[in-house]
Amino acid sequence: MKNRILMTPGPTMVPKEVLDVCHLQPYHHRTPEYFKLFSDLNSNLKKIFKTNMDVLTLTSSGTGGMEAVVANLFKRGDKVLVASIGHFGERFYDITKAYGLDSDIIDFGWGNAVHLDILNDALKKDKYKALIVTQNETSTGVTNDVKSIADVAKKHGTLIVVDAVSSLGGIPLNMDEWGLDAVITCSQKCLMSPPGLSFVALSERAWQMAEESDLPKYYFDLKKARKGVQSEKPENPYTPAVSTIMAVKKATDMLLNIGMDTVYKNQHAIGEKVRKTVKDMGLKLFPDEAISSDLLTAVQVPEGYKAGDIINYMSEKGILVTGGQGHLKGKIIRIGHMGYVTDEMLNLTFNALKSALLDLS
Structure with missing residues (x-):
């Protein structure tokens, strides 16, 4: 694999x-x-x-x-x-x-x-x-x-x-x-x-x-x-x-x-970047942005798409994201961005998500 x-x-x-x-x-x-x-x-x-x-x-x-x-x-x-x-x-x-x-x-x-x-x-x-x-x-x-x-x-x-x-x-x-x-x-x-x-x-x-x-x-x-x-x-x-x-x-x-204050600042910047990018794609965040995590972004699955199809497509592109749990299964996808995350990882994730939305439409 x-x-x-x-x-x-x-x-x-x-x-x-x-x-x-x-x-x-x-x-x-x-x-x-x-x-x-x-x-x-x-x-x-x-x-x-x-x-x-x-x-x-x-x-x-x-x-x-x-x-x-x-x-x-x-x-x-x-x-x-x-x-x-x-x-x-x-x-x-x-x-x-x-x-x-x-x-x-x-x-x-x-x-x-x-x-x-x-x-x-x-x-x-x-x-x-x-x-x-x-x-x-x-x-x-x-x-x-x-x-x-x-x-x-x-x-x-x-x-x-x-x-x-x-x-x-x-x-x-x-x-x-x-x-x-x-x-x-x-x-x-x-x-x-x-x-x-x-x-x-x-x-x-x-x-x-x-x-x-x-x-x-x-x-x-x-x-x-x-x-x-x-x-x-x-x-x-x-x-x-x-x-x-x-x-x-x-x-x-x-x-x-690195210094923990710098780590926190970097994680916040990553969270902001992910939220902005998914919104720029026309997607909606699941929680209110005021309480959104800087470590994981939950994105609502847009009408006409299936969460499993998006997740599988991204996996084929080499990017593993997850779906919702419990009653949110099929309704959201979750993009984790905690710990070790680079700009390259983020950009590959954004590109895979964009391609999924285009190719699965």
Whole structure:
């Protein structure tokens, strides 16, 4: 199969410098070389999370990190509120239910962002131990204002858990300054690396809750992971995805060398360019542009076309984009542009989309 350019919600493209690291023989995970590598990665991640707390590395997808937070923070019957704006908000709610939490979901609708007044009213009506929210909803191309959402949660003494799986390292997030209690991300989105790792950071308040948690956990026991990070020889409790850790270390070096403020500015410019270009083609964005993601653009399928035909046509041209999920299947196409994206990739994507609209008309 020929190589395709991944303009998807993830996995995303990986820079050559990072791919080169993936080809190296992995370290053994109980050696001084690995301890140094893992320590340096932890230091990089703390700078990107913008936290003084430990960042824990789990061998899993982002969903594993989401499950780990639920399993470690809560007790059976704890009451939590999930503020959902799409598929991944619903997924987090499903995880809470799987662990027996007394969870409620407030659905703001696919294509909308969290409405602060409605959220405030919901938190007034009941006493929730935690609020769970997605920063960047890739099913709809919408970004939530997490800082303002956290301010609302703080007024009610509610912990805030943030799914930053597709956003951390691409748009601003400041864990400590914003008072976030749990933040989850993964390797294959804005961190420009292959899939296989999730990363979790907890606040002091969240760690206190973890001490009281009675939910089942073994592989995803964050207290074990924290003990390994804080060891004189930093390590993971079990065999990690060493090659991916080597890759993420290289990728985070690259991001920090650019500077996170510059990374955010570049991602915003890319988002603006994609939105302008698709509108210039006569296409309509799915969400309101004021809440559109700088990391993924959802485009309405124009009348007379089929989403699957456009996606397949672009794939034949070497550009992989994705369709809608849930009730948006067949109604939108999603163009991912997070992490490692070049002008050449963007232009090839635009050309493939333009050709699809012409040839399939």
